[in-house]
Amino acid sequence: MAPSRALFTTTTTALRQLRPPNTRLNPIQSRFISAYGYEQAKCLTFPKYGEPKDVLSLHSHSISPPHGDLVTIRFLASPINPADINQIQGVYPTKPTFTTSLSTSDPIAVGGNEGVAEVISTGSKVKDVQKGDWVILKKQGFGTWRTHAQTTMENLVVIKNKEGLRPEQVGTVSVNPCTAYRMLKDFVDLAPREWFIQNGANSGVGRAAIQLGKLWGYKSINIVRKRESGMEELKQDLQSLGADMVVTDEEVEKKDFRDRVKEATNGGREPIRLGLNCVGGSLVNAMAKHLAPDSHMVTYGAMSKQPVQLPTGLLIFKNISFDGFWVSRWSEQKPEEKEACVQEVLDLTREGKFKDTPMQPLTWNWDTKQDELVQAAQGTLEGFRSGKGIFVFGET
Numbered sequence: 001m002a003p004s005r006a007l008f009t010t011t012t013t014a015l016r017q018l019r020p021p022n023t024r025l026n027p028i029q030s031r032f033i034s035a036y037g038y039e040q041a042k043c044l045t046f047p048k049y050g051e052p053k054d055v056l057s058l059h060s061h062s063i064s065p066p067h068g069d070l071v072t073i074r075f076l077a078s079p080i081n082p083a084d085i086n087q088i089q090g091v092y093p094t095k096p097t098f099t100t101s102l103s104t105s106d107p108i109a110v111g112g113n114e115g116v117a118e119v120i121s122t123g124s125k126v127k128d129v130q131k132g133d134w135v136i137l138k139k140q141g142f143g144t145w146r147t148h149a150q151t152t153m154e155n156l157v158v159i160k161n162k163e164g165l166r167p168e169q170v171g172t173v174s175v176n177p178c179t180a181y182r183m184l185k186d187f188v189d190l191a192p193r194e195w196f197i198q199n200g201a202n203s204g205v206g207r208a209a210i211q212l213g214k215l216w217g218y219k220s221i222n223i224v225r226k227r228e229s230g231m232e233e234l235k236q237d238l239q240s241l242g243a244d245m246v247v248t249d250e251e252v253e254k255k256d257f258r259d260r261v262k263e264a265t266n267g268g269r270e271p272i273r274l275g276l277n278c279v280g281g282s283l284v285n286a287m288a289k290h291l292a293p294d295s296h297m298v299t300y301g302a303m304s305k306q307p308v309q310l311p312t313g314l315l316i317f318k319n320i321s322f323d324g325f326w327v328s329r330w331s332e333q334k335p336e337e338k339e340a341c342v343q344e345v346l347d348l349t350r351e352g353k354f355k356d357t358p359m360q361p362l363t364w365n366w367d368t369k370q371d372e373l374v375q376a377a378q379g380t381l382e383g384f385r386s387g388k389g390i391f392v393f394g395e396t
C-alpha cells in the first residue's frame with residue numbers, strides 16, 4: 001500500500017541507522033531528533049479489536065518534515081474516554097483507521113479520539129495556523145494516544161485563545177462539555193427554575209450538565225450509584241458545582257422519592273421537563289415517572305449495559321419522548337456550532353465558571369513503559385473511579 005500523503009513516515013530502523021552522524025540531543029526534550037527535522041514519535045496502537053490489555057502496544061516511528069499543506073503536531077493531553085475503550089473492543093460505531101502508513105507491515109490503528117496538540121512545524125502552503133498554536137481534532141477516529149502526528153488543517157480546529165488554560169482543560173472540552181451543552185439546549189426549551197433529572201451525575205458529562213444548567217438557571221436532580229464509602233464527599237462535591245439535589249440510584253427506586261421530588265419542585269410547580277440517561281436499565285423508568293407531560297428523556301450512554309424498556313403508559317398518557325444524542329453526529333452536521341460551543345466552554349473555564357472533571361493524569365514521557373499506558377486504558381471501564389484517565393505528554 002502506498003504511504004498516505006497525510007502521514008508520511010520513515011522507518012525508525014532506517015532513521016536509527018542515520019542517527020550517529022545526523023542526530024543531536026535536544027536538551028529540553030532529552031531525546032534524539034534528526035538534524036534533517038525528522039520527528040520521532042510513539043503511539044499506542046492496536047492491530048485488531050479486543051480488550052485494551054490484549055491488543056494495545058507501543059509503536060515507534062518517525063515523521064518527515066512537513067511540506068505543502070502538512071502540519072506536524074505534538075500532543076499535549078489526550079483523555080481516555082469510555083468510547084475509546086468501546087472503539088478498541090470493536091463495539092463503537094466510529095471505526096478507527098487501520099493503516100500501514102506508520103511503517104508497519106500489517107495495518108494498525110492508533111487509540112484515542114480526543115485531545116489537544118501543539119503545532120510544531122508547518123509546510124509552506126499552510127496559512128491558518130502557526131508554530132506554537134494549540135489545535136483539537138475536528139472529528140473522531142484520528143487517534144490521539146500518540147506523541148506526534150502529521151495531518152492537514154481539514155482535520156484540525158485552532159484554539160483561538162489558549163491563554164490561561166491548561167492542556168487538560170482544552171484536551172477534554174470537545175466531547176463531554178459539548179454533549180452536556182447540546183442535550184440541555186436542543187430537546188426542551190427549559191425556562192429558569194425548571195428542572196432536569198440525570199443519572200451518571202458524577203461523570204464528565206454529568207458534571208458539565210450540572211454546571212451549565214446552574215449558569216442558565218436550571219435546577220437538577222442528580223443520581224449517582226450508591227457506594228460503600230465517600231458518598232457524603234461526592235454529594236458535597238456535586239453540590240459545590242451547583243447540583244440542587246443529589247441522590248443514589250437506590251433512593252430513586254424507594255417509595256418516598258415521589259414526595260421528596262414534590263417538595264423540592266415546589267409541589268410540582270417547577271416541572272421536571274428533561275431527563276438525561278447514560279446508565280440504562282430500570283433506573284430510567286424510575287426517573288421517567290417524575291417527568292412532566294411532553295418531556296424528553298435523552299439517552300447518550302449505556303454504562304450498565306442494561307437495555308432501556310420504554311414504559312408504555314408514559315408514552316401514551318404523558319407523551320414522554322425518548323430520544324438519543326451522539327456528539328459525533330452533531331459535530332459532523334454542525335461544525336461551526338461545535339467550534340462556538342468549544343470556545344464558549346473554554347471562555348467559561350478561563351473565567352473560573354466551569355470546572356474540569358476530576359482526572360487521573362498519567363505523564364507520558366519518551367521513556368514511559370508500554371505497560372503503564374496500557375494499564376491506564378484498561379482501567380477506564382472500572383466503576384467508582386476517582387477521576388478520568390488522561391495522558392499528559394511530558395518529555396516526548
Ligand SMILES: NC(=O)c1ccc[n+]([C@@H]2O[C@H](COP(=O)([O-])OP(=O)(O)OC[C@H]3O[C@@H](n4cnc5c(N)ncnc54)[C@H](OP(=O)(O)O)[C@@H]3O)[C@@H](O)[C@H]2O)c1
Nearest residue numbers: 179203204205225278300301302303304325326327383384
Ligand atoms: N452520546 C454521546 O455523544 C456521548 C458523549 C460523551 C460521553 N458519552 C457517554 O457518556 C457516558 C459517560 O461518559 P464520561 O466520559 O462522562 O464518563 P466518565 O467521566 O469516565 O465517568 C464514568 C461514569 O460512568 C459511571 N459508571 C461506570 N460503570 C457503571 C456501571 N456499570 N453502571 C452505572 N454507571 C457506571 C460512573 O459512575 P461510578 O462513579 O458510580 O462508577 C461515572 O459516573 C459514557 O457511556 C460515554 O460513552 C456519550
